[in-house]
Amino acid sequence: MSGAYPAPLYDGQFAFARVRGDICLVQMSGATPPSAFTPIDVNIFRHEFITIFRFAESTTLHPADFQVIEPIDDSLLRYEEENDTVFLAKGLMERLRKFTADPRKSRIPSQPSRPSPSSYYTSQRYRQR
Numbered sequence: 001m002s003g004a005y006p007a008p009l010y011d012g013q014f015a016f017a018r019v020r021g022d023i024c025l026v027q028m029s030g031a032t033p034p035s036a037f038t039p040i041d042v043n044i045f046r047h048e049f050i051t052i053f054r055f056a057e058s059t060t061l062h063p064a065d066f067q068v069i070e071p072i073d074d075s076l077l078r079y080e081e082e083n084d085t086v087f088l089a090k091g092l093m094e095r096l097r098k099f100t101a102d103p104r105k106s107r108i109p110s111q112p113s114r115p116s117p118s119s120y121y122t123s124q125r126y127r128q129r
Contacts, residue, residue, distance in 0.1 A: 012043075014072040014079070014086065016099055019044060020065045023100045025053045025086060028068070040066050045086055051093055055084030069099055 012028040019026065019042070029041035039060045045053035076089040088096075 012041075014074070014077055016069045016072065016096060017042075018067040018069060019061065023069065023096070025072075025088070025096075037063065039063070042066070045084075048085075051088045051090060053086040053088065070095065 011030040013030070014025065014027050017024055017026045017028075025045040025047070027043040027045070039062055041058070041060050043058050044056045046056040048054045072088075072092060076092055078087040079085075080087075
């Protein structure tokens with residue numbers, strides 16, 4: 001691991017969380033008690049490939065910049081500390097897709113198809129008779 005990042009925390013629970021507006025896989029420090037006023041130490045993992053996430057950074061966040069969406073049961077992931085890689089169960093990936101899906105897409109009704117200009121011309125021609 002490069003010296004650019006602080007030493008990662010290995011004692012916390014994994015969760016999907018909103019970090020500064022983005023949905024991320026995080027590992028929360030077990031040493032930080034949950035509080036609306038206490039900064040939170042987290043490891044952030046970036047999505048690398050299908051169900052694979054790799055450690056990106058260790059940081060301390062203000063509670064206003066962090067919201068747990070769903071804690072992840074340890075039985076649904078495999079964490080390889082030696083290479084900072086997390087493998088998630090496929091069911092978790094489906095839930096992650098739902099969290100990251102654009103909610104506006106499901107609310108926007110599809111536009112009705114417009115008749116082609118030729119069908120308009122044909123219908124006008126029959127009305128003139």
